[in-house]
Each structure stands twice: as C-alpha cells, then as structure tokens.
Amino acid sequence: MSTLRTEEMTLNMGPQHPSTHGVLRFVVRADGEVMREAIPDVGYLHRSIEKIAEKVGYRGFMPYTDRVDYVCAMFTNQGWGMACEKLAGIEVPKRGEYCRVIAAEFNRIASHLLSVGAMAMDIGAMTPFAHVIREREMINDLIEELCGARLTFNYMRIGGVAWDLPPGWREKALAYLDHFDPILEEYNALISWNKIYVERLANVGVITAADAINYNLVGPNLRACGIKWDIRKDIAYSVYPDFEFEVPVGNGQWGKLGDSMDRYVVRIREMAESSKILRQALKKIPPGAVLAKVVRNFKPPAGECQIRVESGRGDMGWYLVSDGSGYPWRVHVRTGSFAAMGIIQKLSAGLMIADLVTLIASLDVIAPEIDR
Amino acid sequence: MIVVSEYVHNIKDTVSTIFEGMAVTASHFMRKPYTVQYPDRMPVRVQDTLPFRYRGILDVDLEICTGCLACERACPIDCIVIVAEKDQQTRQLLLSQFDIDIAKCMYCGLCSEVCPTGAIHHTTEFEGADYSLESLIRRFVQDPLMAYKAKKGPETDPKIAPILSRGMAYLDQWAQPGGEKPGGDEPA
Numbered sequence: 001m002s003t004l005r006t007e008e009m010t011l012n013m014g015p016q017h018p019s020t021h022g023v024l025r026f027v028v029r030a031d032g033e034v035m036r037e038a039i040p041d042v043g044y045l046h047r048s049i050e051k052i053a054e055k056v057g058y059r060g061f062m063p064y065t066d067r068v069d070y071v072c073a074m075f076t077n078q079g080w081g082m083a084c085e086k087l088a089g090i091e092v093p094k095r096g097e098y099c100r101v102i103a104a105e106f107n108r109i110a111s112h113l114l115s116v117g118a119m120a121m122d123i124g125a126m127t128p129f130a131h132v133i134r135e136r137e138m139i140n141d142l143i144e145e146l147c148g149a150r151l152t153f154n155y156m157r158i159g160g161v162a163w164d165l166p167p168g169w170r171e172k173a174l175a176y177l178d179h180f181d182p183i184l185e186e187y188n189a190l191i192s193w194n195k196i197y198v199e200r201l202a203n204v205g206v207i208t209a210a211d212a213i214n215y216n217l218v219g220p221n222l223r224a225c226g227i228k229w230d231i232r233k234d235i236a237y238s239v240y241p242d243f244e245f246e247v248p249v250g251n252g253q254w255g256k257l258g259d260s261m262d263r264y265v266v267r268i269r270e271m272a273e274s275s276k277i278l279r280q281a282l283k284k285i286p287p288g289a290v291l292a293k294v295v296r297n298f299k300p301p302a303g304e305c306q307i308r309v310e311s312g313r314g315d316m317g318w319y320l321v322s323d324g325s326g327y328p329w330r331v332h333v334r335t336g337s338f339a340a341m342g343i344i345q346k347l348s349a350g351l352m353i354a355d356l357v358t359l360i361a362s363l364d365v366i367a368p369e370i371d372r
Numbered sequence: 373m374i375v376v377s378e379y380v381h382n383i384k385d386t387v388s389t390i391f392e393g394m395a396v397t398a399s400h401f402m403r404k405p406y407t408v409q410y411p412d413r414m415p416v417r418v419q420d421t422l423p424f425r426y427r428g429i430l431d432v433d434l435e436i437c438t439g440c441l442a443c444e445r446a447c448p449i450d451c452i453v454i455v456a457e458k459d460q461q462t463r464q465l466l467l468s469q470f471d472i473d474i475a476k477c478m479y480c481g482l483c484s485e486v487c488p489t490g491a492i493h494h495t496t497e498f499e500g501a502d503y504s505l506e507s508l509i510r511r512f513v514q515d516p517l518m519a520y521k522a523k524k525g526p527e528t529d530p531k532i533a534p535i536l537s538r539g540m541a542y543l544d545q546w547a548q549p550g551g552e553k554p555g556g557d558e559p560a
Contacts, residue, residue: 059446062482144425148427162481166423
C-alpha cells in the first residue's frame, strides 16, 4: 500500500473576510491546519492621504486626518495640529491643551473598547461585543456633544481646539466615568478572566522584547512584551506631565510574556489609566481661551518637523515639510498598525489558521491606518 | 496524581468563570434596555434630541448670504459652488447659483466656521437617502437675488432681522472656533 500524498495548500484570507478588521488580505501557506506562513498583502485601502495634504492646505487637511485612523481620530487630529504648531511656533492655550487631552483620552477608551470587544467576537464570543459597543456609544454621545460628530471628529484646529466644553459637559463626563469603572470590572467578569478565553489567548503569538523592538512595534503591542515605553511619559507632550498615571506593561501572568493575552490585558488596564487621567484633567481644567490666535491664511515658515503622539495604536509620527507656501510640501504619517503587520509573517509560522484571527485581533490593526 | 488534580481544577475553573460571565448576562434582564426602535417607535424624533453642535446636512439662509465665497474657499472637497457676479446697474452682488453637493459633503464644519453671518449652517437633519445622486445636490437659488449687505447698526428689515439674529447666535454659540464663552463651567 502506497502512502497518501500530502501537499502544501495556499489559501487566500480576505480581502473581504469578517475577522480581518477591514480590507486586509493574507496569503496563507498551510500544511493542513498548521500555517507555514501568512503573508500580509496591504494596500487595499490606500487613499493617498499624504498626497491629499499637499493639495488641500493646512486647514483643509484637518478633516482628512480623521480618516487616517477613524477609530481614534482625536490622536490624528492632535498629531496634525501639533506638527503645524511646532513648525509655526504657535503656543496652544492651557485650556485648549486640556480639552485636547480630555477628548483624546475619551477616544482612547472608545478605541480600546472596540479593540477588546472585536477580539472577543473574532474568537467566537458575541455577547461582549454588544457590551463594549453600548459603552462606546455613550462615549460617542459625549464626543458628539463636544464636537458635533461621532466618528470623524474634526475637533482640533491649528492652535488649539475648535470648541470649548459645552455647559454641563464636565458633570456628564464625570458621571460617565463613575459609571465606566464598575463596567470595566463587569466586563472582566464577563469575558476577560473566563478560563476558555484565557486558554485561547495565552501562549498564542508570543512576541519577545527583542523582536518587538526589531520589528518596531509600538503602543500596547510593545508594552505587552514588558517594555515600558509610552510617549505620554517618556517624550511627554501636551499637558501629560500634569497627570499621575501608570504605564501598564505585560507580565506574562497567563502564559509566556508577550502573548495575545498580555496584549489584551494591557488594553484593559490602559482604559482604567485613561479614566484616571480624565478625572484629573476634568478636575484641573483651567479657565481661559481654547484656541490661539492664528492668521486665517496659515503659512508656516519653510522647514521640517517630526511629531510623536501616543495614539490608541501606539506611537504615531507626523512628519511635515513646508516650503513656506500655503500648502505642505510633504506630509508623512507613521502608524503603529503598519509596523504590527510586519511581524505577522514571522509569528504565523507554526500557528493554526484559527489562531491567525486571534493574532490579528490582538495586534489591533486598523486597515485604513496601515495604508493611509 | 498531579495531572488528575490539575484536570479537575481546570474543569472547576472553567465552569465557575462561565457562571460568573452568565451572571453578568443574566443581570441584564433586570436592567433597562439601551436599544431604541428607530425610526418609527420613538417618542420624539431623533433629530430633535441631537445636541446643538451636531453637524448634519447643510442648510443656507440665502436672505443673509453676503456672497463672500468664504465657504466655497474653505471647503476642502469643493462641494459648494457659488456664482456671485456684480450687477452692472445696481453695483451689487447678484447670487445666481448656490449649490451644495450633499453626496460629496463630509460634514467637517469648516464652511460654517468662516461664514460671517451664519448663513450656511448645519442642521440636525441626517436622513438624506435618495434614489439618485442628482437629487442630492441641493440648489438653494431659485431666482437670482441680491446678496445681503451688512448695514451699519442693527438690522431693521422685519423679514431679515430674525434670520440674522439666528445666524449670529449660531456663530456666537457654536460655529466660530473658540467662540463659546466658558461661562458656568469653571472648576470648583
């Protein structure tokens, strides 16, 4: 009797696949159910946002920055605003900076909520997603009241923020935070410490600290590997030095250090820290103007600058070159999701196909942020 | 022996954490539902519950439009088209076209910020579904009309005065960046 012949199988996952978080494609070479390699194929959502910046000018580009990463658009707003301000030497009023931090941290909570909820859903738990969407909806309501939009905020302007906190908003925000902290505990009881869930995530997609640095991972993905690196603390910008908060790092409590569970738990802890920052910011917010005086025909002097913002997906870089005219000469965005895509090929070797979904979800990649 | 105890422990852990999660789910039978039956079973229209800053479909009060083209210039995607020419006889601006392509508009609010009278403004209307792209172009000018000219002192025309005061209130309270005074919202 001759032995059965086996051969390698090439699978296409995506671009339209429900668990790829947008339009992503993976070419999977698999031996049965074990992957040899998953090659990410990016570029499906490329909209030449960087080129658009050269065409619409400094002020007109602000709404476009929302589209770079629509899940946490406040950070892209802030990055663009900060880059322009640095180039032109504009100082943002203190209250403006506080408004920025408040809006951004609310957005970070919303972004991480979506990330942890989508992760549970990708693995097969449907209920937690409904819970996080409910919470995110409440944050969206707050942000809607603040800036008039729920997703593409366009809240910040060059020189500060567009609008002050509406009357009574502070109390509403504080009331929401009082409601949110117990909800986080409830959510943990619902899914995070569930034995099946932990077993599904622990020891899957382990990233060592050296690998994380070599592959340029940032944000929660990097911190889950045990490296304490947070732009808010280490290269402090805006008014973050005013606040006391911890930078949560992974500790390998459930498996190996830097596995999917660590990345998940870091996000859960970061939400609690954001809540802490928000409480301090809402208490400390000083009176005054929220927007610096900027000439309507904004023309920064010729030069270049680089800005780093700790977004929901980590260190986001904005590189801006000006030639002194009313339009940027070159804009480049460096995002965390793109770096995270790079490591998938390495990590996927030896994983099950079903674990690829876990891996993508735990790295929290957002498709528009990869391609821009 | 250790293997057996670990096996039993794992099962115990799994069952207890599942019940913990189920308890959370069960507690939601006692809570008020968060969902609403949009659109037909709402006590009030959604449009009426939206905050004042909500950026819905754009509307233009042509009576107070000065024809300055600031909104057309501010729009990053050129979805506003205005034709305003100087009338040779009356030496005044004559508005003959004011179109907004709602299909293109991205509701960023940059146009309503720069308007000097608050003529172009966001409404809380968001239901814009239609059968053709053509019908999504809102044409505001029916017959060519004179652009509004700001008077020295308060507006006296009884027809225009309420529209202008609405526009100015819109600008003061919301539209102009940094416009709202932080009154009553100071830290304790």
